[in-house]
Amino acid sequence: NAGVTQTPKFRILKIGQSMTLQCTQDMNHNYMYWYRQDPGMGLKLIYYSVGAGITDKGEVPNGYNVSRSTTEDFPLRLELAAPSQTSVYFCATTIDTYEQYFGPGTRLTVT
């Protein structure tokens, strides 16, 4: 089992560009989450999904979009990149309880 995989590992974007951060899990978990982690700020929830076809906003959703067409995949879309979106992005899953499994993260820089 690969667990939770995220691509790319690193990316540099110019202001105004768009990109999709990919997240795939092979654990058949219902719940999936996207977080961003800024230095000294902990993890902030961007969006989450309780199953295929269902998504909901977290604490900091502005500037991002998600979709969940399958159980396995939960991509995060940035439409117009801004310097404030420079961060490390983590995808996580859980079957239905408190134990989250995190991916290795994507380091994004917007200049």
Next chain:
Amino acid sequence: QKEVEQDPGPLSVPEGAIVSLNCTYSNSAFQYFMWYRQYSRKGPELLMYTYSSGNKEDGRFTAQVDKSSKYISLFIRDSQPSDSATYLCAIYTGNQFYFGTGTSLTVIP
């Protein structure tokens, strides 16, 4: 008011020391409390969880919840250099998780 607040540290201790990491939370209705460990440039991994109040022990690690004061703690006994990491407390509310800002711990050999 934030759902959970954590002492930011950083902490630096000699090998073998007892480490105490602490968080406070805002809502007395919270029931699930977790501690995650995050090594540099890695994703967090669940270390321990407790439900409701009391203590839970796993090897050198003890998680403690005091619901009367809304305080959660993680104790590490006989700390090792391999314990050097950032420790995040977290609360699960049924569909969302709220994380503390993390405490960076360095254990010096």
